[in-house]
Ligand code: HEM
Ligand code: HEM
Ligand code: SF4
């Protein structure tokens with residue numbers, strides 16, 4: 001018998017999809033049974049009370065959580081999100097329900113042993129509920145009491161070599177695609193760059209001094225598996241400068257049906273014979289491809305690197321050999337002014353391990369200097385860019401305007417000449433002018 | 440020119456105490472303003488004050504603020520004493 005009746009939550013289980021309510025009930029039951037004899041450090045019925053308070057919120061149409069808190073681990077201004085219930089008598093198991101963020105290994109590479117250790121630690125000292133890699137990207141531990149925080153932090157850092165992630169007005173836990181480790185599309189080593197910058201910017205990650213949150217995300221190619229373009233204040237997206245590599249024999253192989261298109265990803269249904277014209281050439285967004293007399297040609301100057309043709313025929317086509325990344329800035333979720341995707345700042349940057357990614361750090365730091373000084377409290381970079389203009393962003397980063405910055409002519413952005421940029425300035429010698437132009 | 444720690448500390452403590460009747464939580468920017476310093480310079484002072492336990496962090500989860508240790512507590516966060 002459940003501790004609290006939850007008729008409204010129960011309804012959520014009736015749909016066709018897996019339900020978080022079922023997950024929570026399952027964990028509640030597991031904690032009640034406790035087959036491994038865990039010495040739970042927080043109330044064993046924490047999940048029952050979580051279900052109960054959620055049910056009450058649904059009934060009341062308002063939240064029963066207070067807003068924020070002072071809790072954290074010593075010296076860190078992030079990584080712990082303090083949560084307190086405003087009905088602690090009725091739901092003592094969730095009187096405290098603090099969230100902890102764990103800085104996941106780059107590329108989400110971990111062993112089952114590591115995962116089990118984290119889970120065991122969290123069953124022992126927390127609610128046992130986790131959330132892996134939501135849109136924020138990191139590992140989230142949901143629900144523990146204040147006295148557990150330092151214990152968990154000590155255990156994680158000393159035994160598992162694992163740091164907390166970012167929350168609050170910090171650099172958030174950087175996250176990246178699996179990249180060069182497993183994926184042949186990778187145009188740079190996402191994991192190395194992600195790890196390097198995570199270590200470089202420890203101070204920014206743990207000691208909040210930004211106007212608001214700031215996120216880095218790293219995609220090895222424009223397929224954008226971590227959706228950096230939509231979810232990061234700075235998106236690093238792999239790209240190439242030269243031509244798409246074509247293996248004409250392999251193209252014929254696809255045309256003759258020797259290789260399944262898309263690596264067989266759509267094999268669940270019979271789509272008929274592969275049609276290169278319809279499925280590749282006609283779908284190129286810039287119409288820069290041609291297939292004639294058994295030969296595929298690409299006008300690479302027009303290619304926008306959308307990855308479509310490469311995804312369909314990976315054996316035949318590959319990104320070019322001169323690879324690097326594009327840097328885009330300013331994506332954010334809706335809170336003010338609606339959602340925003342990142343805007344292109346640098347079409348191509350070399351991703352150079354040899355000099356510890358200095359070019360990239362220079363861009364990052366010039367942006368931070370600007371945003372830390374000019375950004376209003378709780379203003380994301382994308383909002384500051386809108387408020388002060390893209391031209392200002394170019395000024396502070398020392399980047400010259402280029403056609404790729406223009407989304408639509410005369411609209412976004414509009415770059416004005418400044419007097420000092422115009423030879424001779426804005427004043428003209430009217431007599432000199434009149435020699436060549438009549439009144 | 441690096442800021443003098445002791446002097447800056449006093450400025451922040453006084454600055455925050457002056458406003459303590461109406462406010463117990465401050466944005467990082469407010470502290471930088473009290474010091475009239477660039478954010479990076481101000482951050483060094485603020486970090487040291489945290490490490491010495493003079494200031495403490497407060498976080499809503501998405502935003503962070505600073506306060507003199509022990510002031511305000513939860514009521515301040517909920518704007519009940521404003
Ligand atoms: C082949 C020659 C030209 C082409 C293709 C051309 C094209 C255009 C286009 C596309 C626009 C709209 C720009 C925009 O609003 O985004 C425009 C605006 C304009 N064009 Fe031209 N144009 C040409 C020659 C000229 C010449 C010779 C003059 C003047 C003697 C001229 C005067 C203007 C003016 C005054 C505007 C409006 C600017 C404003 O809205 O402030 N154009 N032109
Ligand atoms: C079982 C309960 C909960 C679950 C499963 C949950 C899950 C999550 C997840 C997945 C995120 C990250 C979203 C992302 O990926 O960006 C998140 C963020 C957040 N959650 Fe929860 N949450 C829970 C309870 C709560 C409660 C009770 C509160 C408040 C009282 C809360 C406040 C927040 C806030 C403020 C953030 C955003 C922090 C930021 O700016 O990054 N959560 N939660
Ligand atoms: S973003 Fe590109 S490189 Fe990274 S995993 Fe996805 S397809 Fe591969």
Ligand code: SF4
Nearest residue numbers: 284303304306307309
């Ligand atoms: S990558 Fe996209 S834009 Fe470039 S040639 Fe292929 S389909 Fe066309």
